[in-house]
Amino acid sequence: MEDQYITNTPIPNGHFYHGECHLSKKDECIEVVCPSTGEVYAQMPIASKETVDNIVLASYNAQRDSDWATRAPRERAKVLYRWATLIEQNQAYLARLEAIGSSRPMHEVLAWDIPYIIDTARFFAELADKHGGYIGATQSDRLGMVIREPYGVVGAITPWNFPLSMAMWKAAPALSAGNAIVIKPSELTPFSTVYLAKLAFDAGLPKDIFNVVLGSGRETGAALCEHPQVGKVTFTGSTQTGASIMSACAMTGPKPVTLELGGKSPQIVFADTKDLERTAHCVAKAITGNAGQVCVSGSRLIIDKSIEASFIECLKRYFKQLSPGVTWESETTLSPIISRQQATRIQSIVDQSIKEGADCLCGGEIINGLGGAYFAPTLLKIHDEKNIALEQEIFGPVLTIQTFDTEHEAWSLAQHDVYGLAAGIHSANLDRVMRGIRKLEVGSVWINRYGRSFDHIMPTGGYKRSGIGKDIGIEAFEANLRSKSVLLEFDEAY
Ligand code: ADP
Numbered sequence: 001m002e003d004q005y006i007t008n009t010p011i012p013n014g015h016f017y018h019g020e021c022h023l024s025k026k027d028e029c030i031e032v033v034c035p036s037t038g039e040v041y042a043q044m045p046i047a048s049k050e051t052v053d054n055i056v057l058a059s060y061n062a063q064r065d066s067d068w069a070t071r072a073p074r075e076r077a078k079v080l081y082r083w084a085t086l087i088e089q090n091q092a093y094l095a096r097l098e099a100i101g102s103s104r105p106m107h108e109v110l111a112w113d114i115p116y117i118i119d120t121a122r123f124f125a126e127l128a129d130k131h132g133g134y135i136g137a138t139q140s141d142r143l144g145m146v147i148r149e150p151y152g153v154v155g156a157i158t159p160w161n162f163p164l165s166m167a168m169w170k171a172a173p174a175l176s177a178g179n180a181i182v183i184k185p186s187e188l189t190p191f192s193t194v195y196l197a198k199l200a201f202d203a204g205l206p207k208d209i210f211n212v213v214l215g216s217g218r219e220t221g222a223a224l225c226e227h228p229q230v231g232k233v234t235f236t237g238s239t240q241t242g243a244s245i246m247s248a249c250a251m252t253g254p255k256p257v258t259l260e261l262g263g264k265s266p267q268i269v270f271a272d273t274k275d276l277e278r279t280a281h282c283v284a285k286a287i288t289g290n291a292g293q294v295c296v297s298g299s300r301l302i303i304d305k306s307i308e309a310s311f312i313e314c315l316k317r318y319f320k321q322l323s324p325g326v327t328w329e330s331e332t333t334l335s336p337i338i339s340r341q342q343a344t345r346i347q348s349i350v351d352q353s354i355k356e357g358a359d360c361l362c363g364g365e366i367i368n369g370l371g372g373a374y375f376a377p378t379l380l381k382i383h384d385e386k387n388i389a390l391e392q393e394i395f396g397p398v399l400t401i402q403t404f405d406t407e408h409e410a411w412s413l414a415q416h417d418v419y420g421l422a423a424g425i426h427s428a429n430l431d432r433v434m435r436g437i438r439k440l441e442v443g444s445v446w447i448n449r450y451g452r453s454f455d456h457i458m459p460t461g462g463y464k465r466s467g468i469g470k471d472i473g474i475e476a477f478e479a480n481l482r483s484k485s486v487l488l489e490f491d492e493a494y
Contacts, residue, residue, distance in 0.1 A: 005328050006034055006041050009096050012194040013042050016212040017055045019201045021194060027051060030187060030216070035103050035336040036326035037371040044190055047215040052223040055213045059153045059180040060229040062208035069150050069178035073129035080125035080176060083203035084118045090199060094164065097192040099327040102163050103290055103335040106328045109164075116454060117168040117196075120472065123456040124172035127477045142489045148481040150178035151231030151256075155224045157217070157245065158193065159237040160186035160338050161293045161395075167193040169471045170234050171200070171210060177480035180209045182230070184221050186237075188338055190214050217241065226252040232480070236260040236295070238393070239418075239465050246468075258469035258479050260295065260461050262393040263421030266414040267298035267450060268436065270407075270427040271307050274448070279426045280314030283399075286424065286450040288322060288377050291335040292397040296422040296460075298450050299394060302413045305403040312379065312401070316362055319377035324367055336372035337396060343373035346396035350378060353389035353400075358382050363397070385413075393419070407432060411439045420463030424450040443467065 014021035027045035034041050047055070063069060068076065087094065091114045099106040104113060136144030156170035167183055174181040185193040193212055200210045213220060225233050225248040232255055235245050242259040249255045267286060273279045286298035303311055325332035337343040343366050350364050363378030377397040380389050389400050404410040414423060414436075422444040425436045437445050443462040444452075452460060459473030469479055 003034070003037055003039065003326070006037075006039065006100050009100055011042050011097070011191050012198065013044060013191060014194070015045065015047060015051065015055060015214055016194045016197040017058050017208055019207045021198070032101070032188070032190065033339065034100055035338050035372050036100070036328070038340065038373070039371070041100065042191070044187065044214050046187075047213045047220040047223070049219070049223040052213055052215075052220055052227060055211050056153060056155070056182055056224065056227045056229050058208040059182050059211050062206055063150070063152050063180035066206035066209065068180070068206050068209050076176060076178065077125040077128040079200075079204045080121050080128070080172065083200045083205070084121040084125070086199045086203050087114065087118050087121065087196070090195075094192060094195060096328070097195055098164055101191050102160060102189045102327070103293055103338050104162065104327060105332045105335060107330055113162065113164050117164050119454055120165075120168045120456055121172050123472075124176040124477060127173075127474065128176045131477065131481070133483065136485075138487065141492045142487055145486040145488070147484050147486060149484055150480065151482055152179065153230050154179045154181045154480060155227065155230035155233045156181055156183040157221050157224065157233070157235045157237065158183060158185050160188040161290060161295070163189040163192050164196060166236050167196050169236070169476070171196070173476045174234075174480045175200070175205070175210065177477060179231075179480055180211075182211045182213055182224060184213050184215060184224050187214070187216050221245075222248055225249055228252070230255065232256045232258075234258040234479075236471070238262050242467070258461075258471070259467045260471050261421075261465065261467045262419060263295050263297070263462065263466050264300060264390070264393055264416050264419040265296055265298050265422040265424070265442070266300040266302050266416075267424040268410050268414055268426065269301065269303040269307070269311065270410070270429065270432065271304040272428045273426040274428050276307065276311060277314055280311055281318055282426070282450050283424075284315050284318035284377075287399040288319065288334065288397045289451070291337055291375060293335070293338060293395050296444070296451065297395070298422075298424050299399060300390065300414075301399050301401045302410055303401065303403055304410075305405055308401070308403050312361060315379060315399070319362060322377060324370060324374040326372070334374065334377070334397070336370075337375050340373045342395065343375055346375050346394055346398065349388055349392055349394050350380070350398060353380055353382075353387055356387050357384055358387055358389060358400070361401075391418075407435070411436065414440060416464075418464065419466045421466035422446065443470075
């Protein structure tokens with residue numbers, strides 16, 4: 001039987017364009033499952049190449065024909081501000097959609113995700129008139145101007161772990177810079193993005209400047225990336241899919257891409273960390289938040305051998321008080337895994353890791369009997385640097401543990417062959433922290449904390465195969481603009 005909570009929530013199911021939600025009769029559908037309960041709650045259309053074409057062309061024409069790109073930037077900013085206000089006013093419904101459709105607990109959506117996206121919209125609204133290109137140092141009988149212009153249509157592909165936040169990361173800078181945007185949300189968590197686009201339209205965005213196309217990655221996502229009228233693609237998701245997208249953009253463009261990809265981020269804890277209990281909470285939260293389904297999850301603990309035993313006891317205490325459950329219950333503190341298939345994948349990596357010699361200190365298995373798929377917070381003590389749990393991004397609440405005797409060893413364990421998304425350093429020794437900042441080949445370093453904050457000025461994105469380019473921050477805004485060189489010649493003589 002379907003949960004009453006789900007039945008009582010209207011689902012905005014359909015592609016969003018021309019200011020409305022459309023269900024095309026021609027499109028095939030796939031089932032969408034509620035991660036909390038495992039129930040199918042909607043049949044989502046998969047946009048064919050033809051549907052994608054229509055929706056992108058509508059955005060392309062709107063960006064050229066409406067005044068979105070040419071109106072005064074402060075007027076664009078006003079629409080984004082109104083959008084932020086409408087999100088605030090509709091937060092209860094948006095939070096319901098997010099809680100039903102994703103792994104995000106409702107109380108966290110209300111306390112974190114919604115205020116976060118409101119701030120993101122406002123941050124990028126504020127940037128609308130804060131850029132202007134520059135004057136080049138040309139010869140004196142001419143004026144050289146480098147002006148910044150939007151790409152036209154930005155194509156965005158978003159993942160399932162933070163559907164609202166990821167959609168806002170892509171939409172706010174693209175819109176503020178004068179682009180139109182077409183987002184394809186993950187087929188696992190599509191509907192909150194549709195409603196976000198509707199609110200943007202209600203806020204005064206011209207028709208088709210923010211469209212949403214629903215569908216699978218391979219068909220709909222690929223068609224969006226390959227579309228000739230898409231000027232730039234921005235993606236957040238796995239490294240493998242990012243590579244496919246980059247290749248599609250190269251072969252059908254080439255066109256620029258921003259990719260925010262996978263990670264295997266270390267949390268390095270030194271014996272001089274100020275407060276062991278507080279540090280352990282921080283480390284535990286960074287691997288169990290959203291059940292570890294976070295690109296920047298701190299999934300590798302690298303710890304001074306002398307404090308290992310007591311630290312592990314603290315971690316276990318934290319894990320024990322986490323309570324799995326449906327996302328709309330206020331007691332839920334451990335999120336469901338997004339799908340049964342993903343939970344099985346986590347299980348198989350944990351099993352293989354143990355086979356390869358890891359000791360499982362707690363957890364290690366799927367929690368049964370709750371309808372949805374939940375995974376017990378897991379600690380794996382690793383003895384061999386080639387262990388699968390160190391190499392692969394697991395995307396679940398699984399923390400590997402490695403110990404060190406010297407600082408040199410700590411930095412060397414922290415380095416990953418493939419990924420370079422983020423790292424945490426816990427130490428009270430400033431010299432050591434500074435050495436770490438210089439040594440770690442990652443896109444973000446957090447000192448005595450872990451994770452992003454509401455400081456939208458701080459860009460995020462990876463080194464190595466964790467990505468290309470940045471989301472949020474001024475860099476994300478700049479990435480939505482291209483440069484035009486203008487040379488103007490004049491007669492110096494009267
Ligand atoms: P996961 O497999 O965990 O869902 P992905 O990185 O594959 O993570 O998916 C993130 C997003 O990328 C989703 O919206 C998905 O539909 C989309 N996607 C997957 N494959 C492709 C592809 N080949 N081209 C474009 N988008 C894709």
